[in-house]
Amino acid sequence: MRIAVCIKQILDPRAVRLSRSREAIDPRQAARIVNPPDRYALEAALRLRERHGGEVIALSVGARDVSDALREALAMGADRAILLSDEMLAGADASGVARALARAVEHIGDVSLVLTGERALDTGGGTLPARLAQELGWPVVTDASEPQLEDSILRAFQRDEKQRWSVSVALPAVLAVTRQREKPRYPPALRIAWAYREAEVETWDCDDLGLSPEEISARHTEERNLVMPPERNLGFILSGSPEEAARSLVAELRGKRLI
Amino acid sequence: MDFSLTEEQQMFRDLFAEFAAKEVAPQAAALDAEERPPLAALQKAAQQGFLGAPLPEAYGGAGLDMLGYTLLLEALGRACLSTAFTVHTHTGLAALTVLRHGTEEQKERYLPALAAGERTGAFALTEPEAGSDFGNLRTRARREGDSYVLDGTKTWVANGEIAGLFVIFACTEGGVTPFLIEREANGLTVGRRERTLGLRGLALNPLYLEGCRVLVESRLGAEGEGLAIARAAQDRGRLSVAAMSLGAAQATLDLGITFALQRKQFGVFIAEKQAIQNYLADSSAEIAALRHLVDSVAWKADQGGDYTQDAAIAKLFGSQVALRVANRMVQVHGGAGYMKDYPIERWFRDARALDIAEGPGLLQRAVIAREMLAEKGIAVVA
Amino acid sequence: MDFSFPPEMVAFRRMVREFAEEEVRPLAATIDREDRVPWETIPKLRQAGLLGVPFPQKYGGAGLGEMGYCILLEEMGRVCTSTATFIGAHIGIGAMAIYLGGTEEQKQRYLVPLARGEKLAAFALTEPGAGSDAAAIRTRAVRDGDRYILNGTKIYITNGSFADIISVMAVTDPALGARGGVTAFIVEKEYPGYKVGTIEDKMGIRGSATAELIFDEVEVPAANVLGQVGLGFVTFMQSLDVGRVTLGAACLGGAETALEMAIRYARVREQFGRPLAHLQSVQFMVAEMAAEIEALRSLVYRTAWLVDTKQPFTKEAGMCKLLGSEIASRCVDRAMQIHGALGYSRDFPLERMLRDSRIAELFEGTNEIQRIVIATELFREAGVRIRP
Known part of the structure; x- marks a missing residue:
């Protein structure tokens, strides 16, 4: 079976700085990483391939440097990596990106499952999986984990605070994978060497996909407001047995006239 | 200028050295491994009259001067730094503070007990927000009629869990003020022991004061005298650390020499290798200089003048010498210097505290520079 | 470039x-x-x-x-x-x-x-009487038909308590000594007569197992001679050289962490009304740490390049180890000075870093030996053969 995994390259949210004076993100220190939920999607795809055979193809939309994220996907174990890169795609919003990805999936051919992370941790709308499914005309299961395959039926699990239940869907389908307890594998050092030295990342543009500018440029989302998060004070850590920690906490709170 | 010790001082020196070798040094490894304070040695020191030695005879002491006291601390420091700090906190910080600043009642009430080892003394100044910056205290002592009520937290209190008497510094309306508080007081709790790199035989605990009520008679000195009292204690403390450093440096040098004379590599004792000789020579020179420095500062203290700057210099120099010598001697031991089979690794860990305790090196430099420039008429902020 | x-x-x-x-x-x-x-x-x-x-x-x-x-x-x-x-x-x-x-x-x-x-794996060279003087090893390997019989004791062997495959140095010809009389062997832990002895109680790197290895009539097939008979030192010294470069890299990592911690604490800790970062003493300490780290980083990766391009690197490897270990110790020590009492507490990682970093100046050849190695190379390049 052919599984396509859509990944996004983002700035590392843990390293991004906020410039309060300019009310903007300061990307200087932040590294570019694969969107963490997409790594869970990739891991799920690799496990399905290990159980049922087939091919895992990583897809991403972006400028040339995004091929770095795709190489990481190759290092993790993907068989092929395809970059959708075109000036026209630069300004596209989620609907445009979804359309491009859907077209690529069709272009690859014979894809029976598309996996992606439930949302991107940078812009985080979380609408891509649904839009993608809409474009493809396939069903979508969101917030899914532990996908399992039996014949052509895909079963995945969803949960809330209290319970966990399974959802079954016939292939082909789109699955938005959520974070799970078991972390995605580390790309083996051996594959890193291969992925960055020898492997090829295929690059397709809008012509290759048969996409016209009008199909991409229509904007369906609008950014209304940007709000800075509130400032946080540094805390302190208490240690010792629960009785001692409680005592020192009370002494601290009293000392600070909070109780 | 006579650089020799008087007969009496020589006698004390030999007495202290014998005590340290017999009662203190053999316990050092166990105290470190088991992380417990030297209670037995403390009692024996009390029986010998050492704990109260600097006090006047009227209070159970021997009238030992500062020079004599540094001989005691050097001997203890040469045997076991944890024990040395335990005794110094009890005698030099707690007992001598009561002696210098207490009322007659306070002195009669506590000094004989401290000298006899019936109560162990501790000195609580440091707080979470006030380390080097000890003027920035948050512990409050509120006057209520014939008593004060104390609230606050003290940290890194040496002898905390074994002390029967605490000298506790708090802010009153009139300024920083110390109080003499007994262990049994209500509202005083000793917290969990700090776990440390070295000095594992020294008890270090936080103190929690919650509505701790003490009579006015517990106040030491007048309201607002606290900073001056603390500074006087710090001067003694700095000189004491210098003396302990001297002992520790000598102890580690001795270990290095012994090892170098036993260990053969390349067909000769490593003592015959120039690199090793250089370590021994540098250490020996530094120790000699430190010894003279400690003696001269102790003499100056005994003359009665201001010796703050000299004490800071002695502490800065002394702690650094001890660290350097211990570090070199670990190197002399090679791989063996890293193994707990040999005592040198414990000295290395213990010596590291000498720069930090009672004001880190950075603070000493600030004090020295400030005093120097003040003499020239320039006032610097810390 | x-x-x-x-x-x-x-x-x-x-x-x-x-x-x-x-x-x-x-x-x-x-x-x-x-x-x-x-x-x-x-x-x-x-x-x-x-x-x-x-x-x-x-x-x-x-x-x-x-x-x-x-x-x-x-x-x-x-x-x-x-x-x-x-x-x-x-x-x-x-x-x-x-x-x-x-x-x-x-x-x-x-x-x-x-x-x-x-x-x-583990690497067994050191013995009670042979530390810096590696040539003084006494573990004996006697040829017996198609095998060698090994007898002796090794100490301070990292990973020794659990290693499956141990590269061991033994004397095959006592008369020749280090030059032609020492051979390297590959020993498997299952060989009868091979035993793990004491496991050391150490100041630091306590998560690393350092053990005594005892060889009691251990039979090693002749096929397990590593390199040539009598030329064991050649293989081992090459190995140690490579190991020294990476030890320098590990020290670099430790020093970097010490610097990060020092800066973070100096930003946050206030005394005398302002953060420690405003004290010139602290600023200078941090600056010196950073400068040493930069220098070490360049040295380590340039030496790695020498290794990867198959150029001579013995001298530089010694420098990586010498400077790396001393810089790491200095940086951790400075960080401890900046942290005051907190740095001395076992509830905070700095004291562990101090204990852990101290070993780097002692193992894999003490820093005194590194100085000898470097000096030997320098004088050899100048045409003089020095004796340590």
């Missing part, structure tokens, strides 16, 4: 850093306190292919050379010296000896499982 790391090295560092932060750092304090090896980390290292990083892919390694290996140890050194020590002994001297001196058959038989992490 291109001073940037190639893209695969950048990606590799990113992966190793994440691994180190997620899998290694959380255990660092625990294994020190419990005085045990981080067993749970070993399978994870294996799955990530991190136990054979420098070796060519045909031997089961990742093919990332000395540069990749330095990156690995730098990142591990940032979070846990014990784990870095375990890896360094396994890859850098244990397996490395087989890579540098082994026959093709020995490499397939032993190096491949070691590179894959299926088996673990």
Whole structure:
């Protein structure tokens, strides 16, 4: 079976700085990483391939440097990596990106499952999986984990605070994978060497996909407001047995006239 | 200028050295491994009259001067730094503070007990927000009629869990003020022991004061005298650390020499290798200089003048010498210097505290520079 | 001259850093306190292919050379010296000896499982009477038909208590001594007569197992001679040289962490009404740390380049170890000065870093030996043969 995994390259949210004076993100220190939920999607795809055979193809939309994220996907174990890169795609919003990805999936051919992370941790709308499914005309299961395959039926699990239940869907389908307890594998050092030295990342543009500018440029989302998060004070850590920690906490709170 | 010790001082020196070798040094490894304070040695020191030695005879002491006291601390420091700090906190910080600043009642009430080892003394100044910056205290002592009520937290209190008497510094309306508080007081709790790199035989605990009520008679000195009292204690403390450093440096040098004379590599004792000789020579020179420095500062203290700057210099120099010598001697031991089979690794860990305790090196430099420039008429902020 | 790391090295560092932060750092304090090896980390290292990083892919390694290996140890050194020590002994001297001196058959038989992490390695040279004076070893290997019988004791062997494959140095000809009389052997822990003795109680790197190894009539097949008979020192010294570069990298990691901690604390801790960062003394300490770290980084990676391009590097390797260990110790010490009493407390990682960093000046050849190595090379280049 052919599984396509859509990944996004983002700035590392843990390293991004906020410039309060300019009310903007300061990307200087932040590294570019694969969107963490997409790594869970990739891991799920690799496990399905290990159980049922087939091919895992990583897809991403972006400028040339995004091929770095795709190489990481190759290092993790993907068989092929395809970059959708075109000036026209630069300004596209989620609907445009979804359309491009859907077209690529069709272009690859014979894809029976598309996996992606439930949302991107940078812009985080979380609408891509649904839009993608809409474009493809396939069903979508969101917030899914532990996908399992039996014949052509895909079963995945969803949960809330209290319970966990399974959802079954016939292939082909789109699955938005959520974070799970078991972390995605580390790309083996051996594959890193291969992925960055020898492997090829295929690059397709809008012509290759048969996409016209009008199909991409229509904007369906609008950014209304940007709000800075509130400032946080540094805390302190208490240690010792629960009785001692409680005592020192009370002494601290009293000392600070909070109780 | 006579650089020799008087007969009496020589006698004390030999007495202290014998005590340290017999009662203190053999316990050092166990105290470190088991992380417990030297209670037995403390009692024996009390029986010998050492704990109260600097006090006047009227209070159970021997009238030992500062020079004599540094001989005691050097001997203890040469045997076991944890024990040395335990005794110094009890005698030099707690007992001598009561002696210098207490009322007659306070002195009669506590000094004989401290000298006899019936109560162990501790000195609580440091707080979470006030380390080097000890003027920035948050512990409050509120006057209520014939008593004060104390609230606050003290940290890194040496002898905390074994002390029967605490000298506790708090802010009153009139300024920083110390109080003499007994262990049994209500509202005083000793917290969990700090776990440390070295000095594992020294008890270090936080103190929690919650509505701790003490009579006015517990106040030491007048309201607002606290900073001056603390500074006087710090001067003694700095000189004491210098003396302990001297002992520790000598102890580690001795270990290095012994090892170098036993260990053969390349067909000769490593003592015959120039690199090793250089370590021994540098250490020996530094120790000699430190010894003279400690003696001269102790003499100056005994003359009665201001010796703050000299004490800071002695502490800065002394702690650094001890660290350097211990570090070199670990190197002399090679791989063996890293193994707990040999005592040198414990000295290395213990010596590291000498720069930090009672004001880190950075603070000493600030004090020295400030005093120097003040003499020239320039006032610097810390 | 291109001073940037190639893209695969950048990606590799990113992966190793994440691994180190997620899998290694959380255990660092625990294994020190419990005085045990981080067993749970070993399978994870294996799955990530991190136990054979420098070796060519045909031997089961990742093919990332000395540069990749330095990156690995730098990142591990940032979070846990014990784990870095375990890896360094396994890859850098244990397996490395087989890579540098082994026959093709020995490499397939032993190096491949070691590179894959299926088996673990150690390197046994030191003895009670032979530390700095490695030539004074007494473990004896006597030829008997198609085998050698080994008798002797090794001490202070990292990974010794659990290593599957041990590269051992023994005397085959006492008359010749170091020049022609010492041979390297590959020993498997299952060989009868091989025993693990005392496990040392140490000041630091307590998560690293340091053991005594006892050889009591151990029979080693002649096929397990590593390198040539009598020329054991050649193989071992080469191995040690390579190991020294990466020890420098591990020290670099430790120093970097000390600097980060110092800056973070100086920003936050206020005394006398303002953060410590405003004190010139603190500023100067931090500046000196940063300058030393920069210098060390350049030295280590340039030396790694020398190794990977097969140029001479003995002198530079000694420098990496000498400077790396002393810089790491100085940086950790300065960080401790800046942290005051907090740095002395076992509830905070700095005192562990102090204890852990101290070993670097002592093992893998004391710094006195490194100075001798460097001086020997310098004078040899000048035409003089010096005696240590």
